Amino acid sequence: MIAVDWGTSSARAYRLAPDGAVLARREGADGILRVPAGGFPAALVEMVGDWLAAGETRVLLSGMVGSRQGWQEAPYLGCPAGLSELAGAVVPVPFDGASVRLVPGLSAEDAAGTPEVMRGEEVQILGALAHADEDGLMCLPGSHAKWVRVVRGRIAGFTTSMTGEAFAALKDHTILGRMMTGRAEVGPAFEAGVARAAEAGGLLHHLFGTRTLGLFGRLAPEESASYLSGLLIGHDVAAALAEPAQVLLVGSGPLMALYGRAIALAGGEAIAGDPDAAARGLALIGERIQWA
Amino acid sequence: MIAVDWGTSSARAYRLAPDGAVLARREGADGILRVPAGGFPAALVEMVGDWLAAGETRVLLSGMVGSRQGWQEAPYLGCPAGLSELAGAVVPVPFDGASVRLVPGLSAEDAAGTPEVMRGEEVQILGALAHADEDGLMCLPGSHAKWVRVVRGRIAGFTTSMTGEAFAALKDHTILGRMMTGRAEVGPAFEAGVARAAEAGGLLHHLFGTRTLGLFGRLAPEESASYLSGLLIGHDVAAALAEPAQVLLVGSGPLMALYGRAIALAGGEAIAGDPDAAARGLALIGERIQWA
Numbered sequence: 001m002i003a004v005d006w007g008t009s010s011a012r013a014y015r016l017a018p019d020g021a022v023l024a025r026r027e028g029a030d031g032i033l034r035v036p037a038g039g040f041p042a043a044l045v046e047m048v049g050d051w052l053a054a055g056e057t058r059v060l061l062s063g064m065v066g067s068r069q070g071w072q073e074a075p076y077l078g079c080p081a082g083l084s085e086l087a088g089a090v091v092p093v094p095f096d097g098a099s100v101r102l103v104p105g106l107s108a109e110d111a112a113g114t115p116e117v118m119r120g121e122e123v124q125i126l127g128a129l130a131h132a133d134e135d136g137l138m139c140l141p142g143s144h145a146k147w148v149r150v151v152r153g154r155i156a157g158f159t160t161s162m163t164g165e166a167f168a169a170l171k172d173h174t175i176l177g178r179m180m181t182g183r184a185e186v187g188p189a190f191e192a193g194v195a196r197a198a199e200a201g202g203l204l205h206h207l208f209g210t211r212t213l214g215l216f217g218r219l220a221p222e223e224s225a226s227y228l229s230g231l232l233i234g235h236d237v238a239a240a241l242a243e244p245a246q247v248l249l250v251g252s253g254p255l256m257a258l259y260g261r262a263i264a265l266a267g268g269e270a271i272a273g274d275p276d277a278a279a280r281g282l283a284l285i286g287e288r289i290q291w292a
Numbered sequence: 293m294i295a296v297d298w299g300t301s302s303a304r305a306y307r308l309a310p311d312g313a314v315l316a317r318r319e320g321a322d323g324i325l326r327v328p329a330g331g332f333p334a335a336l337v338e339m340v341g342d343w344l345a346a347g348e349t350r351v352l353l354s355g356m357v358g359s360r361q362g363w364q365e366a367p368y369l370g371c372p373a374g375l376s377e378l379a380g381a382v383v384p385v386p387f388d389g390a391s392v393r394l395v396p397g398l399s400a401e402d403a404a405g406t407p408e409v410m411r412g413e414e415v416q417i418l419g420a421l422a423h424a425d426e427d428g429l430m431c432l433p434g435s436h437a438k439w440v441r442v443v444r445g446r447i448a449g450f451t452t453s454m455t456g457e458a459f460a461a462l463k464d465h466t467i468l469g470r471m472m473t474g475r476a477e478v479g480p481a482f483e484a485g486v487a488r489a490a491e492a493g494g495l496l497h498h499l500f501g502t503r504t505l506g507l508f509g510r511l512a513p514e515e516s517a518s519y520l521s522g523l524l525i526g527h528d529v530a531a532a533l534a535e536p537a538q539v540l541l542v543g544s545g546p547l548m549a550l551y552g553r554a555i556a557l558a559g560g561e562a563i564a565g566d567p568d569a570a571a572r573g574l575a576l577i578g579e580r581i582q583w584a
Contacts, residue, residue: 111492169462170461201402202495204455204524205454208453209406
């Protein structure tokens, strides 16, 4: 089977053995925003045409490719949902020479009734579980970080925090960025930001401290991005962890270490999930699909 | 006396009678960012040269004109500080034909020891007090909103929230702005945002609801900016008002109504301060200066 985690700005394609093992992987050049209307069959051929020519006849796609801006809309499936529910709700799209299916995204409501959505993360979440009937709390750091409750191997509910996108907007488009050099990394400045997030005053007040600490020489320009990141991730973790808990962290890149440290500072325990969780999730869903 | 509230992007000049009455007022074209190095004497003449020619010999300036980027730096004065302390700390600058003084800004520390600064707001705050020995809580909405504790007519301490600048950055530089038309105003969408801010989950999570409520048709594009504003101002007010209190609101423009409504929804009482507070504060400081 061919599995593609096809997002807004990038795509990752996997060729999978019948047992789910990854035989080959590649980065596709085009996220869905760069594919013209009607251009998805051609973009798929460009990405994995050689695997198709080699005889693969099943293609499973997840992520924003199933949104209104993608190949075709695969309507959100409500939580709770697991592998079987997702497999039963895949949407076929017309394609010559192979069976192509879109995995739907998930919707939920938070405790106050505000809607939540995800597209793509659901396959990473289910692929990251070590056991099919696992319980637990998971976090997927990113522009829109997801905090996910898994109950008996199904996604029971989740919340989204705009932590990554807020960081970028504040860094690049407010006065805070003027005194900033370098990037966010784990260290004393990041930890000071996380500690500050646990104090009274609220995030909007804490943000201004990034500037005043710089003005008074208590935060160097090269520490400033780390402090701001600590503030935001600290607030994110504090809101999501009502009490110290074990958190399965799923994803890749520098945010993993930052979230891991902030969770530890909040008294929790972060466990790094499988970086190939998307491939594994798509393999597990693929096994459950009626392809015929 | 001539009084000028001279900020980063604009300037407001007042010609004051000996009793502090405003005889004339005008908007200066140039905030300090548009004045070239060494160009402040000429910029002052351009703004109020006719009043100087008519015989005014005392000029009192407040705001960012006293910052490192301004005419000359007037170092921050520590809180607590009132009219007398500010009058005693004004900084003279060389100018032909008149005595020109800069009012310093104020610094403070919040409860956790993080530094705070203001420049210009201190004269508005002291000018807005009805009685010289007043106690109270004040709020100056803006890009960097100030919450100020006044004790016996002196500024005892204050905190800054980046509420206005965060709103602009999130609206103009994140996905939240894509579905937004129109501007923030008091109404049901703003009030829904304020109510949401009182719920669990934290600001970074609440922000994402602006998008999902739009996606699910529960928030119209023309309501979206008001909801986002309600979220941010609601979080700001909730953090600043530990318990319902009377708040003297100082400033002008649309933010006054938004903050007034959010304070009322939090159980507080907002009272609109004098819109000419800056002129009055400069007059009161001017009376206490040793001009000779």
